Amino acid sequence: MKSKILPKQWVAGALLLAGAYVASAQTNASVKLIDPEVQGEVVAVLAQAPNVPPPITRKHPTKVIVNLEVREVTKRLADGVEYVFWTFGGDVPGSFIRIRAGDFVEFHLNNHQDSKMPHNIDLHAVTGPGGGAASSFTAPGHSSQFSFKALNPGLYVYHCATAPVGMHVGNGMYGLILVEPMEGLPPVDHEYYVMQGDIYTVGKNGEEGLQYFDMNKAIDERPTYVVFNGAVGSLVGDKALTAKVGERIRLFMGNGGPNLVSSFHVIGEIFDTVYPEGGSVAQHNVQTTMIPAGGAAIVEFKVEIPGTYILVDHSLFRAFNKGAIGMLKVDGPANQIVYSGKEVDAVYLGKAAAGGDSEKRVAELKAEVAAEIKGNPKIASLSKEIQMEKGRGVFMQTCFVCHQLNGEGLPGQIPPLAKSDFLAKLTNEEAIRNVLAGRTGEVIVNGKKYNGTMTPLNYLADDQIANVLTYVRNSFGNEGGVVTMEEVKRVRASTAPLAANPFE
Numbered sequence: 001m002k003s004k005i006l007p008k009q010w011v012a013g014a015l016l017l018a019g020a021y022v023a024s025a026q027t028n029a030s031v032k033l034i035d036p037e038v039q040g041e042v043v044a045v046l047a048q049a050p051n052v053p054p055p056i057t058r059k060h061p062t063k064v065i066v067n068l069e070v071r072e073v074t075k076r077l078a079d080g081v082e083y084v085f086w087t088f089g090g091d092v093p094g095s096f097i098r099i100r101a102g103d104f105v106e107f108h109l110n111n112h113q114d115s116k117m118p119h120n121i122d123l124h125a126v127t128g129p130g131g132g133a134a135s136s137f138t139a140p141g142h143s144s145q146f147s148f149k150a151l152n153p154g155l156y157v158y159h160c161a162t163a164p165v166g167m168h169v170g171n172g173m174y175g176l177i178l179v180e181p182m183e184g185l186p187p188v189d190h191e192y193y194v195m196q197g198d199i200y201t202v203g204k205n206g207e208e209g210l211q212y213f214d215m216n217k218a219i220d221e222r223p224t225y226v227v228f229n230g231a232v233g234s235l236v237g238d239k240a241l242t243a244k245v246g247e248r249i250r251l252f253m254g255n256g257g258p259n260l261v262s263s264f265h266v267i268g269e270i271f272d273t274v275y276p277e278g279g280s281v282a283q284h285n286v287q288t289t290m291i292p293a294g295g296a297a298i299v300e301f302k303v304e305i306p307g308t309y310i311l312v313d314h315s316l317f318r319a320f321n322k323g324a325i326g327m328l329k330v331d332g333p334a335n336q337i338v339y340s341g342k343e344v345d346a347v348y349l350g351k352a353a354a355g356g357d358s359e360k361r362v363a364e365l366k367a368e369v370a371a372e373i374k375g376n377p378k379i380a381s382l383s384k385e386i387q388m389e390k391g392r393g394v395f396m397q398t399c400f401v402c403h404q405l406n407g408e409g410l411p412g413q414i415p416p417l418a419k420s421d422f423l424a425k426l427t428n429e430e431a432i433r434n435v436l437a438g439r440t441g442e443v444i445v446n447g448k449k450y451n452g453t454m455t456p457l458n459y460l461a462d463d464q465i466a467n468v469l470t471y472v473r474n475s476f477g478n479e480g481g482v483v484t485m486e487e488v489k490r491v492r493a494s495t496a497p498l499a500a501n502p503f504e
């Protein structure tokens with residue numbers, strides 16, 4: 001077997017920031033450990049998010065062998081955006097490990113030979129220096145072994161603790177280990193694994209191509225993305241979590257950080273039981289639970305009403321602008337005793353807002369824009385299909401909250417985009433301005449009156465607006481043309497100065 005020599009800078013870095021690790025990293029293999037309580041031996045079944053290994057039915061402590069492989073992999077971070085993640089088990093978050101209090105764990109950390117970096121692991125479930133970090137510092141193409149006894153039940157984070165620690169964690173090196181209490185957890189119908197993380201890229205949010213870690217943004221705690229399970233949209237659409245009416249759900253929620261504290265909330269649900277911070281005392285009837293960076297929570301609730309429930313970090317710009325959105329789709333019969341649906345839709349007239357002049361000005365500007373576009377036709381640089389795919393991503397992140405997943409809108413409140421006769425008559429520049437500047441005032445769509453407010457979405461980039469409008473114009477039974485980035489650019493230029501892009 002070929003042995004590798006650590007490059008000088010790793011050793012220097014490790015000595016500088018983790019001197020103790022190196023000093024105590026000699027092996028201890030000659031010491032024979034006998035734990036009289038432990039019976040037998042099993043190899044741990046690991047699971048990738050959102051899955052969880054099955055509950056433990058054993059009634060005695062055993063020796064559990066955990067094999068975890070570190071790999072550095074290029075993966076999707078958002079639509080069109082790739083990132084080199086450093087992973088425990090090939091994915092972000094790392095593989096879920098499930099053991100029982102009292103178990104004796106023989107841990108093998110294997111760093112794949114294609115890795116560029118050494119890595120280690122600090123399991124918060126470990127009682128011992130560095131949570132195992134001291135004993136698991138592993139160069140590429142090497143394997144380390146250490147053992148520990150799981151003394152305390154709970155849901156614990158594990159993460160890499162190799163310098164610079166924040167960077168290793170920020171690149172995706174975190175996961176959860178559940179130490180089940182000896183009596184087990186109460187049975188539920190579904191268990192899911194969700195972990196939040198903040199990501200710092202050199203390019204701004206949505207900038208396409210391969211993105212790199214930005215140390216300055218990380219130090220300033222200004223994340224470009226905040227995501228569940230390692231990527232924007234990893235729990236959205238056909239990847240949503242699922243359940244049926246009447247079922248009980250248990251979420252093992254973790255927060256890898258490296259910086260942000262999560263205010264975890266499920267829109268339209270109340271948590272029946274929360275084990276805050278992953279500990280043993282249950283709290284009941286909770287709306288939003290805080291999950292610290294490097295912490296976890298067990299969240300349980302029963303679903304009574306069918307529909308799509310949105311998982312968010314209730315620091316809402318993280319949810320609607322940086323990616324921290326997931327979905328739980330619940331199927332089954334409605335229950336009107338618990339939730340009625342809309343009962344009354346009557347006319348309500350509040351104080352009217354003055355807007356005559358500005359409407360006239362908007363009409364003038366629209367005419368100018370239309371003239372400008374007529375004189376300057378340009379060919380779209382993207383094919384319609386690519387635009388549609390990208391536009392769907394924007395829709396799922398931005399428009400669906402109001403217009404709903406299939407564009408059907410909400411009766412009396414949000415007009416439909418599906419087969420909208422109003423949209424069909426809008427020119428491209430009107431549709432673009434609709435998104436850039438928002439809209440308010442009466443609108444009649446498919447014969448029904450609406451009078452709401454669509455907030456301006458001017459933080460969306462030109463290509464995002466072009467793509468989402470192309471998607472909407474050609475989805476949900478609509479048939480229409482393509483909206484180009486150049487058209488958006490032109491309409492934006494003719495609109496009043498907009499707020500600076502928050503991701504800049």
Ligand SMILES: [Cu+2]
Nearest residue numbers: 119160162168
């Ligand atoms: Cu690492």
